[in-house]
Amino acid sequence: MIITRREALQAAGAGLLSLSPTSLGSQAVARTKKKVVVGAAGIAGLCCAYELFRRGHDVTVLEASGRVGGHVKTIKDELPDGLYVDAGAEQFTKPGYDLYWSYVQEFNLPHLQDHRRDHMLRRVGDRLYSEDELADPKILAGFGLNQQEINYLAKHPWWQLLSLYVDKYTDAFEDEYQPFSAGLNRLDGITLSQLLQQDGASPAGIRFAGGNGSALQAVWHAAILKRRGVPLWPTQVFRLIGGNSLLPETFAQKLGDRVQLGCPITSIRHGDTGVTVEYREFRGKKEISADYLVCCMSAVMLRQIPITPALPEAKQWAIRSVPYYSATRPVLQSRTKFWREQDVSINIQFSEADFEHCWSMPEEVNTKRGLVVGTAQPGVAADAALETFRTYYPNNSDTIERAMIIDWSRDPWCMACEVTSYKPGELKKFWPALIDPSGRIYFAGAYCDNLNWGQEAATRSANRVARAIDESA
Numbered sequence: 001m002i003i004t005r006r007e008a009l010q011a012a013g014a015g016l017l018s019l020s021p022t023s024l025g026s027q028a029v030a031r032t033k034k035k036v037v038v039g040a041a042g043i044a045g046l047c048c049a050y051e052l053f054r055r056g057h058d059v060t061v062l063e064a065s066g067r068v069g070g071h072v073k074t075i076k077d078e079l080p081d082g083l084y085v086d087a088g089a090e091q092f093t094k095p096g097y098d099l100y101w102s103y104v105q106e107f108n109l110p111h112l113q114d115h116r117r118d119h120m121l122r123r124v125g126d127r128l129y130s131e132d133e134l135a136d137p138k139i140l141a142g143f144g145l146n147q148q149e150i151n152y153l154a155k156h157p158w159w160q161l162l163s164l165y166v167d168k169y170t171d172a173f174e175d176e177y178q179p180f181s182a183g184l185n186r187l188d189g190i191t192l193s194q195l196l197q198q199d200g201a202s203p204a205g206i207r208f209a210g211g212n213g214s215a216l217q218a219v220w221h222a223a224i225l226k227r228r229g230v231p232l233w234p235t236q237v238f239r240l241i242g243g244n245s246l247l248p249e250t251f252a253q254k255l256g257d258r259v260q261l262g263c264p265i266t267s268i269r270h271g272d273t274g275v276t277v278e279y280r281e282f283r284g285k286k287e288i289s290a291d292y293l294v295c296c297m298s299a300v301m302l303r304q305i306p307i308t309p310a311l312p313e314a315k316q317w318a319i320r321s322v323p324y325y326s327a328t329r330p331v332l333q334s335r336t337k338f339w340r341e342q343d344v345s346i347n348i349q350f351s352e353a354d355f356e357h358c359w360s361m362p363e364e365v366n367t368k369r370g371l372v373v374g375t376a377q378p379g380v381a382a383d384a385a386l387e388t389f390r391t392y393y394p395n396n397s398d399t400i401e402r403a404m405i406i407d408w409s410r411d412p413w414c415m416a417c418e419v420t421s422y423k424p425g426e427l428k429k430f431w432p433a434l435i436d437p438s439g440r441i442y443f444a445g446a447y448c449d450n451l452n453w454g455q456e457a458a459t460r461s462a463n464r465v466a467r468a469i470d471e472s473a
Contacts, residue, residue: 033057035290036469037277039265042070042414043089044445044458045296046251046259047103051466053255060288061255062279064264064297065413068252072455073414074243075406079333081367087329087406088417089244089455091116091237096230097456099463100247107250110241116359117235119345121394122158128348128394134158144204159233162209162222165199170223177450179220179431187216188427195219213421220427224451241364247455264413268293268307268441275440292469294442296462299434300324300416302443311438318433321426322447324416328376329406330355330385335399337370342395346372353377355388372400378409419452435461442469 034057038049041063049059067073071088079085091114092100104111121128124143133139135158140150152164172182187195193210195218201209211218225232240246252259266285267278275293279286295302299322310316337360339346349357358374376385382403390398409415422430435448442465449457449464 031470032473034292034469034472036060036292036294037062037275037288037290038294038296039277040064040070040295040297040301040445041068041248041252041259041261042296042445042458043072043248043251043455044448044462045070045294046248046255047459048294048296048444048462048466049255049258050251051463052469053258055466055470057470059255059258060290061259062263062265062277062288063259063261064301066261068259068261069245069248071408071414071417072245072248074245075331076243078404079371081369082365083333083367083369083371084243084362084365085329085331085371085373085406086239086244086361088408088414091239092244092455093230093234094236094238096225096228096234096453098228099459100456103247103250103459104240107247109246109250111238112241112364114237114239114359114361115363116347116361117233117237118347120347120349121345122349123351123392128392130345131158143208144202146200146202146205148200149202149205157233157235160231161205162218162232165196165201165205165209166219166222167226169219170226173220173223173227176224176227177432179216179427179450182220182223184216184219185428187219188214189424190215191424192218192421211421212423214424214427217422217427221451239361241362244455265297265305268305270307270309270439270441272439292440292442292472294444294465294469296444298322298324298414298416298445299447301413307441311441314429314433315436315438318430321429322434323420323422324447325418325420326378326409326415327417328378328380328385328408330358330374330376330380330382330389331404331406332358332372332374332386332389332400333402333404334370334372335401336368338395338397338399339370339372342397344393344395348393350388350392352388352392354380354384355392358389376405378407380405380407418454419447435464437465437468 036052036057036059038045038061041061049061053059073087074084075087076084135154137150137154140153191212192215193206195215196206196210263279263281265279269276274291276289299319303320346360354376356375358372361373382405386403444461444465446452446454446457448461
């Protein structure tokens, strides 16, 4: 059952995301009408602009590229038979994407459950294992896991191994937006792997569940998911029929000509009473003044824009230090859905740089052809991804007729994907500096929330900022 928009906002937590009841209707009256410039028309920028617009504010969205959506991008024109592929924003979950679901319901967007995480095959060592095999104590013992880990995985899914060690810490977080109130600050000085080692994990357990990021950040994220009732690795995932770009496109349609494409911001000047933004368009340089600016571009793009006067040093450090990864989307087009004919799951985790994991989409399109879609490291060539797939796919035949690559690292405006873990000792430098406004400049986007889960983090941060500006004097 999909929750209502009002219920989603009430459940968003900590008073940061809930909106006043009068702000939810299309006839809402703003406290004081403000002029707001929103930088970037990704899902965060469009969502924030939409929420400000529906409250009666004067909004202009400046998007550097020639399209809306940012990392939410669906490819259709290059594929036959009505097939399409989500180049970014692969999915949304239930539970876990409460605000996102509220927009799906509000706009009546068609959606379906994607079974890309059913019957997973995972490569461990030199072979693939099924979910049943990864719950077999005899097989688990061969990986070098200790008895406690073997007993746990015999009763819990493979991906839940981390919970064995972090669950004892998660209840200490009473407010998901206050990571330093749990009395666990010491964990920010060590890595997740070091924490697991201290708590008795085996070398194999550390290899499978550990990491080099801040242990406090990892435990905090696990606590957020637990509070929201979300698994560490959700298996119930969904996508929009026709592509996940449908939501940003719907926001843009609602906003109309308030969204201006091909207008990269080149500089920002701000003061006590407003903000002036300089930007380019095809006819030359322009500028626009407003009461507020909301920066919704990635931190990678934001740190390239001169801001006068300079932001506080703590804010500057946070923006220039956000750790991102980039990614490649391999797409293998086949004449048939050969995995069905061979009775092999196509939901496979290879754990190779040239092809990390794969699934199929879009199953609802009526065609014999199939698409095997996956993730890979940036710069991977299509032939290399195909070779890796054929090396590890558990059958020696396929009907692949084309291999293509969507490489985000080559996108001039969206080369940075999601944020990676912070180094030990850095969480206190990033939080809450990343989300704090600086005068009349606000910040939203997936990197500006407590859990950087793509579209939900973007919509949460967008709602937080829209509410703050709406309620400002």
